[in-house]
Amino acid sequence: MRIPILSIHPIKVLRTPRHFSSKSASRASKNRSLSSARPLPQEEVESDWGTIHDYKQRAMIPYHPARLAPSIQERTSAAQEMTLSYAGTVPIPITSNLQLIQPEDDTPRGIWPVYRLMVSTHRRRPQNALRTLEQDGEIRDPAYDGINQPVLRPDVTTPDDVEDNLDQFRAFLAHAHPYQSDEIQKSGLLRASKYPYVDTNSNNTLLRAHRQIVRLRQMDDILLNAQRQGRISFYLTCRGEEAILMGAASALEVGDPVFAQYREQGVLMWRGFTLEQFTNQCFSNILDLGKGRQMPIHYGSRALNYHTVSSPLGTQLPHAVGAAYRLKLAGEPNVAVCFFGDGSTSTPDFHSALNFAATLNAPAIFLCRNNGYAISTPTSDQFAGDGVISRAPGYGMAGVRVDGNDIFAVHAAVREAKQYALSKNAPVLIEAMTYRQGHHSTSDDSSQYRSVDEVLTTTENHDPLNRLEAFLKKHDLLSEEDVEVMRKQERNDVVKAMEQAERRPPVPMRELFTDVYHDMPLHLQRQQAQLEAHVKKYPEKYA
Amino acid sequence: MKILLHSLPRRSWLTARRPLSHLTMATDPTIMSVTSSAQGMNMFQAVNDAMKIALETDPTAIVFGEDVAFGGVFRCSQGLQERFGKDRVFNTPISENGIAGFAIGYAATGGTAIGEIQFADYIYPAMDQLVNEMAKFRYRSGNQWQAGGATLRMPAGAVGHGGHYHSQSPEAYLAHTAGLTVVMPSSPKAAKGLLLASIRSKDPVIFLEPKALYRSAVESVPLGDYEVELGKARILREGSDVTLVGWGAQIQRLQKACDLAKEMDGIDCELIDLQTIVPWDAEAVEQSVLKTGKLVVSHEAPITCGFGAEVVAELQERCFWALEAPIKRVCGFDTPFPLVFEKYYLPDETRNLEAIREVVRSSR
Secondary structure, three states, X not given: OOOOOOOOOOOXXXXXXXXXXXXXXXXXXXXXXXXXXXXXXXXXXXXXXXXXXXXXXXXXXXXXXXXXXOOHHHHHHXXXXXXXXXXXXXXXXXXXOOOOEOOOOOOOOOOOOEEXXXXXXXXXXXXXXXXXXXXXXXXXXXXXXXXXXXXOOOOOOOOOOOOOOHHHHHHHHHHHOXXXXXXXXXXXXXXXXXXXXXXXXXXXHHHHHHHHHHHHHHHHHHHHHHHHOOOOOOOOOOOOOXXXXXXXXHHOOOOOOXXXXXXXXXXXXXXXXXXXXXXXXXXXXXXXXXXXXXXXXXXXXXXXXXXXXOOOOOOHHHHHHHHHHHHHHHOOOOOEEEEEEOHHHHOHHHHHHHHHHHHHOOOEEEEEXXXXXXXXXXXXXXXXXXXXXXXXXXXXXXXXXXXOOOHHHHHHHHHHHHHHHHHHOOOEEEEEEOOOOOOOOOOOOHHHOOOHHHHHHHHHHHOHXXXXXXXXXXOOOOOHHHHHHHHHHHHHHHHHHHHHHHHOOEOOHHHHOOOOOOOOOHHHHHHHHHHHHHHHHOHHHHO | OOOOHHHOOOOOOOOOOOOOOOOOOOOOOOOOOOOOOEEEEEHHHHHHHHHHHHHHHOOOEEEEEOOOOOOOOOOOOOOHHHXXXXXXXXXXXXXXXXXXXXXXXXXXXXXXXXXXXXXXXXXXXXXXXXXXXXXXXXXXXXXXXXXXXXXXXXXXXXOOOOHHHOOOOOHHHHHXXXXXXXXXXXXXXXXXXXHHHHHHOOOOEEEEEEOOHHHHOEEEEEOOOOOOOOOOOEEEEOOOOEEEEEOOOHHHHHHHHHHHHHHHHOOOEEEEEOOEEEOOOHHHHHHHHHHHOOEEEEEEEEOOOOHHHHHHHHHHHHHHHHOOOOOEEEEEOOOOOOOOOHHHHOOOHHHHHHHHHHHHHOOO
């Protein structure tokens, strides 16, 4: 089935959609936009995607769900507390507004809000400890998922067959959830890119994100197997975290330097690192940009503004602060973004970097992939406070916690964080909640510290690719056959790239001594001469 | 160059000439001559002048560290914030790993970062950033990325009352790291030139400033913009009997030892100041030892695995058959740097004199 290329317009309610009830139609005809539906706080920042709300005003609204305010927005903002429980972590209550909590505001009572995307549904979810969320990619309203007090929304009827294209979907969102849907409506993922993407030959950003996730999964699977077969020495997958990587990368530009940990190959892929380049680095052949000096998965690309990965945890965070400061002094409209896991938040560099960024006003985005485990250490052994985001007010910086398996949420958070960082020259901490589906690396066997059942259940319920595919299928942007064809194509591409990379010659020996310094000093020249003479004498030993 | 006192402008008390009885300053003929005039400066003024010139000539240059905004605990950054602004000269929180990492990130994004560590004794939290990141930044990326614009300067060495944590010389730990450049000047004129060369070097540099010389060492320092080449040792004194190798404040003690050896025993010493600890000028020392046949290496840091061991190992390999006596090292003892025992601990001119006498006595 040919995937239609959609033209994206800003949302306009031109006529009453026929499947809405008369009540909602009348409300729709009043053209309730976000700005007219709620009281405007005094301090607001206008941005491309609506207004960034001042939390001080919003904090006036009681946070406790028992004291719900009558209007829809206020009820949504003080929504029922749901508990999201990833295996191995502390249950985290969830509300449904994306709010960048600014440092000068009062600390919110209770746990930090989590941004989720919800759309109303008349179905009630059963209550269980591990909540089943968005199995079909549907976006649901929290009011319908209340544990104790399900609040019915008689004014909005969920259509049984949802809109069949994104424009109508946006119209639906505008009516039903003007507050939350604003984020999705204005999402850069739903906008067309200016030029067609080279690898998908279409302008559709969301479909490109999906295709890239499929490609990333295939690459991870195949290269993992290559390590098991002994063809490469090491590999590390990012299975389960693709929504964070693609969501964040699609909200950034190439001008934003990325300082990654090691599990962010998706960001590099989004920017344009080819399968050939990935496999060349893993096989350390002559075309490896890093000249074969580091283990596999330690990618780096100057052209794509992605700093070369290093193994020590957390060391990239102060680098991001320095880079952000440089960008600020140079007046560039770019932020420095760094990625790290939950384990890295215990390192001294994390503390130093956040403290520096906040005191020096560096526009850096710190994005934590809280995937539940640091090799075998669960987050309950890693920190005793409320996750990572609770440290943001301690350092005096803004922050938000998002559902890391929801590509729209991560995209919105990073986009808003970038706007915040640039307009205020201030850092932002984003904690993206997700789950590490694979082992830590090929040197790890996670069945030794977590049950296979936990992995399978969490994968089934929270897999970001499943969610995105369900969403796309629901809105007829994709069919199962398309996905199957895509998987086969990407698999073939990866296998071809890998076989080519394997056959290429290795990096020449002289590159052992170059690049230690800008100009090779005398002592290295002498050592190089010694080694060359030695290898020349015993060529068979070093073949 | 002799400057007549009455022809100079009136001095402030900061730049007043102080008695130099315990120091003999050698004017270095190898430093390129400059057209602008020179001024008597001590080492912190020379460092201050170098940073001022760096900030003037390089619009991306910044100076940061603990307490640099008001001038620094040794006044090295005096007047810089007033002149260049709070964006370019600023305090950081107390975090050496943060300072080092910040410098790396700033340099990697195209800027010139001049970071200060308050004392070299506090470099250790930054060792992960220095060894695992700064030193390997260019190499691991295949020369795509580099952090050459980063320079970390710090006061090092004995000061008379520093004790364990204000007297250390960590050059050995840093020299063992491939990819770092470690520089230690021994006089104000060299300090200014070496610091400008370090800041402008295409590789990251650790600049160790002998804090004992900040106020006490005064020299006529050219006011203009000049550099002293990194990786080159300077021969302060030519001789034919013994080669002495040292760096930093130790040079002053070695000068005195040379004088004593000449006066009392007629021994003609050749004194070499390494200036750059790594990559170091082994060729210059080799040439000298081939001439004299005897070598004494002296440094403040503890003897075991100090940088003197590297000098000795390399020289014995290159010059074994030319050596007339075993090479001697005159260094600090293998203890933490003590307070009240400093006069015993430091390898002073008397211990060096004894070493010189011994190598001459035991030579063939």
